[in-house]
Amino acid sequence: MKVCELVALLQGVDPHSTVLFLEDYSDLSETDEILDVIVPDQPWTYETGRCGRELYSVRYPETFEQRSEADGYRDVVHTAERVVLLVNGVSNFRRMSLPERPHR
Structure with missing residues (x-):
């Protein structure tokens, strides 16, 4: 979800509502x-790819970490967000x- 989507969903909501997480x-x-x-x-790194046979996605606050095919990583893509x-x-x-x- 993008912040603009959250703001749009909250328009018209009672501003004294409690924000919960589920x-x-x-x-x-x-x-x-x-x-x-x-x-x-600072932007975070969003990383997707494969490790072994499994698809994965992860976000972290550091710049991208180079992944090694020797460790089973492939098709790795990094974007900053x-x-x-x-x-x-x-x-x-x-x-x-x-x-x-x-x-x-």
């Missing part, structure tokens, strides 16, 4: 409240001292 395949009673929003200052993190608890983003955009 993990894949969770029961509705397993929601967590979003406690923080982090907007990293801006991200927004919705956080429902403590994360290691700030402990890693990664730059972020200040809240307005």
Whole structure:
């Protein structure tokens, strides 16, 4: 989902609504409240490819990591993308001292 899609979905919503997070395949009673929003200052890497016979995709805050065919990686593609993190608890983003955009 892109930020513009999220903003469009939230238009007209009661601004005092609580923002919750629901993990894949969770029961509705397993929601967590979003406690923080982090907007990293630097783009993240989105990587897709194959490892062995399996397709994979991963996002990480560092520049792309070169993958070796000797380790079973192939068809690896890297792109840089801006991200927004919705956080429902403590994360290691700030402990890693990664730059972020200040809240307005």
